[in-house]
Amino acid sequence: MMSDDIKNIWKSGFTAENRETITSGIDFDARPSINLIDRFEEKYALNVKILFGAAVGMPLMMGLFDMELLGTFLGIFCLLNAFSTDKYLGELRRMDRLSDTHSFLKHFQTWMSDGVRVMVTISRFFYPLFFVVTAIQFWTLEAIQEEVAYWLAKYPDIALINGVPVWLLVGAGVITVALFAFAPKLYRMDVKSFYGDDGDRLLALVSELETLKQES
């Protein structure tokens, strides 16, 4: 019978495998991991450090260029992002690699998709807000004000609202709305380029295991 054949092949096929040569003499404390989860842990741990650094550095740096508003906005954003990423990293570190395959893959896949969902929501508001704050910051710069005054003097008939040319407000409005609409798509493209096909693959594996898990 087929099952006896393959079982016999399996049993007789393994003699003196070179197990020991593969596993001995390796410093496991120093060996870097090639596992996906460990790679994510390293990346997110580094991100947390960079974000905390930026939360302090951005306001200081922007202050040197008289852009305190933008610096404060970016500092607050980086700080909140740092805390959020740290919490997210903690969930990854608590992932139980010893659980059964279904629980393990489902946990990991849920972690990935939850993270993407949160960041997509954040990006929808962050990119437009970043643009608006940057625009306001630049508008208040002395050099820009001088330039605007020159053009207003040259074209005195330009329609203004609170001293701001209407066409500029309309343009800024269009960009803001476009960023609000397209930011999630842009973010997902970014994520896809980072995660590659791992996300889709994990989803497919989890789905298949759930089929096997259903009561028959």
Place this chain on the structure above:
Amino acid sequence: MGQDFYKQSILPYAGIILKICKAWTNSPEECEDWVQEVCLQIWRSRDSFDGKAKWSTWIYRLTLNVCMTNRRNIKKDQDKLNRLPEATNTETNDGLINLEIEALYAAIRQLGEIDRAVILLYLEEKSYKEIADITGTNANNIGVRITRIKEKLATLLDSKEKHVRQKGKA
């Protein structure tokens, strides 16, 4: 790493780890990397073992979980050519056995990842309940799945046999 831990808890199971990793990659270098990765994960997770399951069950679970989440060499992974291994010496019994086991591995690698996990555990003579415990599935569904997998393997191995005969005639 503690030599005692290595000798008692990893080395006796290195064969199981190697068998499972070979089902995920046909590259000897990558297989070696993956076996070492599993051993690394065992070392790191050793304090988490709570004794509720057998140590060997724990090893199977960890190995499968690591194989499914290891970074893989995409180019090699996409190379789905079911190349037959080089027949180094088919005149001796050992040569024939090597060819058969490599052919079986090549067929197993053609299966989906879940099917691979299930059939490997079946070949390791795990019961349906043990297979369900390790994979987190339902023992009732495992039996049906194994039957389908064996049919797939039979088809794959038959086509290999024909290929070998044709090569011999050429």
